[in-house]
Amino acid sequence: MTNMRSATGRWVTGDDFFDRESELKILKSRVEDGNHVLLAGQRRMGKTSIARELGRLLEKDDWVFLYADVEDAETPEDMIAEIAEAGHSIQGMMSRLAKQMKHHITDNIDEISAYDFKLKVRAGLDSGSWKRRGEELFSSCANYKQPVYLVIDELPIFLTRLLRHEDGHAQVENFLSWFRRQLQTHSNNDLVILVSGSIGLEPLVRRLGLSDRINHLEPFRVGPWSESASKQCLNILAENYNVKFEDGVPDKVYELLGIGIPHHVQSFFTRLREDAIMHEREFISITDVERLYTNGMLGPSGQNDLSHYEKRLHEGLDDESHKVAMEILTEAAVKEYFDDRASACLMQLFHPLIENVQERITEVLEVLQHDGYLCRENEHYRFESRLLKDWWYARYQGHYQPLCERLDENRSNKEEV
Numbered sequence: 001m002t003n004m005r006s007a008t009g010r011w012v013t014g015d016d017f018f019d020r021e022s023e024l025k026i027l028k029s030r031v032e033d034g035n036h037v038l039l040a041g042q043r044r045m046g047k048t049s050i051a052r053e054l055g056r057l058l059e060k061d062d063w064v065f066l067y068a069d070v071e072d073a074e075t076p077e078d079m080i081a082e083i084a085e086a087g088h089s090i091q092g093m094m095s096r097l098a099k100q101m102k103h104h105i106t107d108n109i110d111e112i113s114a115y116d117f118k119l120k121v122r123a124g125l126d127s128g129s130w131k132r133r134g135e136e137l138f139s140s141c142a143n144y145k146q147p148v149y150l151v152i153d154e155l156p157i158f159l160t161r162l163l164r165h166e167d168g169h170a171q172v173e174n175f176l177s178w179f180r181r182q183l184q185t186h187s188n189n190d191l192v193i194l195v196s197g198s199i200g201l202e203p204l205v206r207r208l209g210l211s212d213r214i215n216h217l218e219p220f221r222v223g224p225w226s227e228s229a230s231k232q233c234l235n236i237l238a239e240n241y242n243v244k245f246e247d248g249v250p251d252k253v254y255e256l257l258g259i260g261i262p263h264h265v266q267s268f269f270t271r272l273r274e275d276a277i278m279h280e281r282e283f284i285s286i287t288d289v290e291r292l293y294t295n296g297m298l299g300p301s302g303q304n305d306l307s308h309y310e311k312r313l314h315e316g317l318d319d320e321s322h323k324v325a326m327e328i329l330t331e332a333a334v335k336e337y338f339d340d341r342a343s344a345c346l347m348q349l350f351h352p353l354i355e356n357v358q359e360r361i362t363e364v365l366e367v368l369q370h371d372g373y374l375c376r377e378n379e380h381y382r383f384e385s386r387l388l389k390d391w392w393y394a395r396y397q398g399h400y401q402p403l404c405e406r407l408d409e410n411r412s413n414k415e416e417v
């Protein structure tokens, strides 16, 4: 940990992985007891990193760790092929599956790359065979001589893709019923599955009326770093990169972020450090922190970090709910909060255009809370992250008119006519 390097890309493990001791301890014992896990938590909280670091720790105890990212999967066939690719590197694990698919996999699997193996498996699957082959795949993992810990990351994104197909709801239901049977079948510690994703699985299945399909996954929610962990991370990074902080710099960073989302802490540090290099200084002051918050984190170069939040929002919601979500978030950014009054105005403004507005508002608020955009305080919803709020404000306040003002204006326009 003391060798930690700064990282702002995807996941981190090993020396670059900071904090999270208790999370790892709890998850490790759950996995060792044979419990499948749903690893939930807000965007950029470090879910993938935790899932992978846990894999690294389990490997030390003779577990096999497989990681499949199913973000690009469009169908169950694609998803199964991704898992087969993950298992390819494990000596002998996929040989039975390869034998059963011998019409499609004629090569010796040790002589082809994992990627080619995936393509061949995929070519051999269709809507009539994926269930059976998928079962065989999971059984191959479970029957392996060592226990297997399999991470399926971005499963909710895959499900939202599936949902967009014609008869999408039925396909998702069919898939989840099958998946639930797999989890039930493998309920000892021969094969333990951890599911995660950058959008919430729980609100998605709830919306579809399929909550019971995931009740074999034990939820675990990853929260932010504490204030002291966030500051400690900054101090360790400063030491490792030979930069000096003026007293109070870590406090200022935390104050501006408002919450210890690991990715935001890391990304702030990178900006501070790069700025110091640019100005050939080794010293970072509180004024630098304030300047870089405004010009860096919120400026054009901060777009990459934050546009992520926009992208995922679109993936998790259909077009109409997405419109509702944009209104709610912009209202909360401009007015500091979204409340019942704003909700009533939103409903009146949109009910001629969008079906079931009231239900959509309720559903969207649930998703926005689950995925960490908003939190509820008394009767108000407000942004959990100050950074995200300020960014949203900078991006959308330009043409924004608060909901109730808009409604009043619409009404007086009508009266004039």
Ligand SMILES: Nc1ncnc2c1ncn2[C@@H]1O[C@H](COP(=O)(O)OP(=O)(O)OP(=O)(O)O)[C@@H](O)[C@H]1O
Pocket: 007, 008, 009, 010, 011, 012, 016, 017, 018, 019, 020, 042, 043, 044, 045, 046, 047, 048, 049, 050, 197, 198, 199, 262, 263, 264, 266, 267
């Ligand atoms: N334990 C950690 N130690 C150090 N940095 C971390 C840690 N966890 C997360 N980070 C920082 O956050 C970034 C994102 O981590 P990760 O991809 O694991 O998050 P995630 O919750 O899976 O994100 P997403 O919601 O996009 O799937 C990393 O690149 C790193 O900068």
Ligand SMILES: [Mg+2]
Pocket: 047, 048, 049, 153, 197, 198
């Ligand atoms: Mg992730």
